[in-house]
Amino acid sequence: MIDAMMFEGLKKMPERPGLAVMKATNTKLETRLTVDPRASIGELLQALEGQRGLSLSAEVDMLKVLSHTLPPREAVWWSCLSARDVVGHGETLTEGPLFAAESWVFKPSDENRRKAFEATQKAPQDDPSILAALGAVYASGTYGPDDLEDMEVPPGIFGNVVFGQVLASLDVAGDVDGLVWMGMLIERGLDIAKGGNGKAIPVPEPEPEPAE
Incomplete structure (x- = not known):
């Protein structure tokens, strides 16, 4: 039911x-x-x-x-949690795309958006959190600050970036069934939609091996 x-x-x-x-x-x-x-x-x-x-x-x-x-700020935070699945939830960051994205969520200022944009330019394209920073950049509806401010992002691109970062979490699912892992991601999103921060949703563990 x-x-x-x-x-x-x-x-x-x-x-x-x-x-x-x-x-x-x-x-x-x-x-x-x-x-x-x-x-x-x-x-x-x-x-x-x-x-x-x-x-x-x-x-x-x-x-x-x-x-x-999800509203832009909540959507970017949801994607940051997925990036943390890959980078590590206990890691202390002082630079890089994920640090910039989280900084924007905590304070969505023009300055932090600019830092998120700069982080996307400096980071390797295979950085596992680059889409989180890109989400912070696109959240305002344009491709970036300054000269890019007049260039509107097409409808759906922001959500696609968030979706891509959330799915990247599956890279560390390991022995956990992919559908179970996606269920956890869904629960996080719903918790955030209700006003929570998504952190209370536990990351699923692999099923124990049957005893011989």
Whole structure:
């Protein structure tokens, strides 16, 4: 049975129909759904939850919806948590894309956005947290500060960057089933949508080997 309480109290989400947001961001959901076009974002997520275990795309689509509907600051923080899965949650950072992205979340100023932009320019392209910093840059709706401020980011690009960083967390899932890991990412997103910080959601551990 679906726990409808999971999708209530998403106070950070905009009061717009979920499918309308997906259409506005040019985002296609792969899961076959029968849902009222006027359904809220929470109701859309609940409909997708009902397909988990039945459709292989349900978890991925839930991550897509969260990526494109969380407000920018919350979405970037969600992506930072996923970057931390790779970099290490206990690591103290003083520079780099993840440090810049987290700094922007804590204080979303023009100065911190500029630092996030600079971090994306200096970091190697295979840096596991570069998309988190790019999300902080695109959150304002343009490609960057200064000369790039007049260049608007196309609809959906910000959410795609967040989605890409969140999925990067799967690189460290190890022996944990990928669907279980994505379930943890979804729970984090929902917690953030309710006003939490996502840190209370435990990272899943591999199933113990059966005793001989």
